[in-house]
Amino acid sequence: MTLLVFFGLTSTITNASTTLDFGPLKSLIGTWKTVQSGGIDVSPAQKGSKVGQGGPAVEPFYEVIxxxxxxxxxxxxxxxxxxxxxxxxxxxxxxNGKFHDQRGYFLYDKKNQLVYNSFCVPRGVCIVSEGKAGSKIDFTTSSEGIAQSKFMVDSASTTGFNMMIDFTEKDKLHYSQTTNLKIYGKPFAHSDSSTLEKVQ
Known part of the structure; x- marks a missing residue:
């Protein structure tokens, strides 16, 4: 039994993994950690950085999902x-500093064989993307799938998002994604890629 609290509402989920059909997403259930080589983040650099404002800042990382x-x-x-x-x-x-935190849902639509990736990051940005169901999914979004604060619209707007996630190999997950931004008055393709292994 797992007890979850969202926005003050308590929902008790009992044996959901055995009573509900999650399709190909079932094999994702559990905890995943980055393999030894780690992931790579390429984002627009801040003012005063070594590569200069808006330049490509490359950050090796590890993660837990x-x-x-x-x-x-x-x-x-x-x-x-x-x-x-x-x-x-x-x-x-x-x-070892945490520089990204994301909370979201993968939603499985069995009838239409679609998966939605619906998530928010603590920068005033939320995304909904969708792709064909399977153990390798290509998610895309449109302007209707992007919600962001006025500050982000004016200063660092997200204009598109796409992601490939591949978990065809048992207990291994690979993803690559691009968040298209307009920041510092020009477009920037913010990219992330990583490979993780299931640990429990």
Whole structure:
């Protein structure tokens, strides 16, 4: 039994992983950690950095992602979804400092064989992307799938997001993603890639 608290509401999920159909997402349930080589983040550098404001800042990292089965839902009396919640925490290799935190859901639509990746990051940005269900998924989003604060719209707007996640190999997960930004008055393709192994 897992006890989850979201926005003050308590939901008790009992044996969700055995009673609900998560399709190909079932093999993700558990905790994953970066393999020895780690991941690479390429983001727009801050003012005063070595590469200069808006230059490509390359940051090697390691991370932990935990996928938890949660619940199912029906949208507009027609779309049936099952949901896996995930927590992603990313740390710089050079000093072990956490520099990215993400919370979201993978949603499985069995009827239409789609998976949605719905997540938020603590910068005032939330994304919804979708892709064809399978053990390798290419997620894409449109402008309708991006919500962001006025500051981010004006200063560092997200204009697109795509991600490839591949878990065809048992207990191994690889992903690469690009967040298209408009920052410092020009476009920037913020990219991340990593390989993780299932540890429990």
């Amino acid at each position: 935990t996928f938890i089965p949660v619940a199912d839902a029906i949208n507009a009396s027609d779309q049936y979804l099952t949901a896996i919640y995930y927590e992603q925490e990313v740390f710089r290799k050079r000093d």
